[in-house]
Amino acid sequence: MADTTEAAERMALTLAQGGLQKATARVMAAFMFADTDSVTAAELGEQLRISSGSVSGAIKMLSTVGVIERVPAPGSRREHYRLRDGAWATLMSSQNGMVQAMFEAADKGIEAAGPDSPAARRLGEMRDFYGFMFRELPALIDRWRAERAPGRQP
Amino acid sequence: MADTTEAAERMALTLAQGGLQKATARVMAAFMFADTDSVTAAELGEQLRISSGSVSGAIKMLSTVGVIERVPAPGSRREHYRLRDGAWATLMSSQNGMVQAMFEAADKGIEAAGPDSPAARRLGEMRDFYGFMFRELPALIDRWRAERAPGRQP
DNA sequence: CAGAGTGTTCAGAGATTTCTGAAGACTCGA
DNA sequence: TCGAGTCTTCAGAAATCTCTGAACACTCTG
Numbered sequence: 554m555a556d557t558t559e560a561a562e563r564m565a566l567t568l569a570q571g572g573l574q575k576a577t578a579r580v581m582a583a584f585m586f587a588d589t590d591s592v593t594a595a596e597l598g599e600q601l602r603i604s605s606g607s608v609s610g611a612i613k614m615l616s617t618v619g620v621i622e623r624v625p626a627p628g629s630r631r632e633h634y635r636l637r638d639g640a641w642a643t644l645m646s647s648q649n650g651m652v653q654a655m656f657e658a659a660d661k662g663i664e665a666a667g668p669d670s671p672a673a674r675r676l677g678e679m680r681d682f683y684g685f686m687f688r689e690l691p692a693l694i695d696r697w698r699a700e701r702a703p704g705r706q707p
Numbered sequence: 708m709a710d711t712t713e714a715a716e717r718m719a720l721t722l723a724q725g726g727l728q729k730a731t732a733r734v735m736a737a738f739m740f741a742d743t744d745s746v747t748a749a750e751l752g753e754q755l756r757i758s759s760g761s762v763s764g765a766i767k768m769l770s771t772v773g774v775i776e777r778v779p780a781p782g783s784r785r786e787h788y789r790l791r792d793g794a795w796a797t798l799m800s801s802q803n804g805m806v807q808a809m810f811e812a813a814d815k816g817i818e819a820a821g822p823d824s825p826a827a828r829r830l831g832e833m834r835d836f837y838g839f840m841f842r843e844l845p846a847l848i849d850r851w852r853a854e855r856a857p858g859r860q861p
Numbered sequence: 862c863a864g865a866g867t868g869t870t871c872a873g874a875g876a877t878t879t880c881t882g883a884a885g886a887c888t889c890g891a
Numbered sequence: 892t893c894g895a896g897t898c899t900t901c902a903g904a905a906a907t908c909t910c911t912g913a914a915c916a917c918t919c920t921g
Contacts, residue, residue: 604881
């Protein structure tokens with residue numbers, strides 16, 4: 554088995570490119586590569602050499618988005634966390650807000666520019682495009698979920 | 708007609724959230740709201756109050772991605788640029804590299820962690836997810852293009 | 862081919878984001 | 892209720908990213 558640390562750091566770099574802050578990206582990668590099912594904040598901080606504050610912030614962000622969750626940890630005072638099933642689909646879903654914002658920006662733009670301006674044609678295309686994506690992206694992600702777990706009831 | 712400048716600035720803010728740098732986002736919005744079909748670098752700089760260097764950088768980036776293009780400008784020494792058709796679809800397509808990088812990061816991770824580790828199960832799901840998206844996202848964007856311009860030959 | 866008008870580059874200033882670490886809040890068992 | 896252990900917060904330090912503007916390069920025109 555090759556160097557998992559390097560692979561994790563490489564993945565963190567990619568995640569950071571995608572918009573996560575560096576510490577959060579490294580924490581996310583650490584979750585992916587962990588040998589155990591769940592990990593504690595202290596373990597993450599020690600392993601990645603980042604401050605407790607950074608770990609806390611990363612965990613808060615990842616929890617809010619819904620890619621990790623607290624695990625009941627009987628007999629331990631430290632909180633345990635683990636990746637949730639379908640984390641990557643969740644992460645991508647969380648970017649739908651962006652698509653919606655684009656749609657709304659186009660809409661407001663048309664209002665501001667008036668319907669007969671040259672700008673209106675461009676803004677109309679933009680609105681249509683993001684409207685399409687706003688409808689279709691969630692459907693695509695749902696299709697992935699269905700393919701991965703056929704026959705499950707919600 | 709309401710204030711187009713404010714609508715443009717608002718759109719630029721959204722674009723910046725999406726990862727474009729601020730000057731580039733403002734230039735992109737200016738293209739969307741322009742009253743004319745094409746604009747010059749000088750016009751952009753003056754209108755947005757940004758330096759020539761920033762305008763140059765923004766134009767370079769937007770050209771590279773393929774959302775704007777140079778327009779032949781007979782009788783003018785200044786370069787003219789305009790939005791290309793399907794700019795937004797192009798912009799979204801340009802993010803496929805991200806998806807591919809995620810897929811590859813997962814793949815390398817499995818190699819590094821070995822097939823029987825707990826990490827391998829998580830990394831396998833990640834690889835499958837981004838593999839799916841890498842196939843399906845371009846198809847989705849193509850469907851948009853087809854819906855928008857039915858019956859065209861490539 | 863000279864020169865005016867444009868475009869590009871890049872070092873450094875400036876703005877912004879991110880991280881740290883210590884103070885304080887919280888939690889749970891005794 | 893107390894106190895040890897853990898977590899969160901946040902002001903300021905550090906790191907990073909972005910913009911500026913002047914120097915340089917390029918490209919037409921006459």
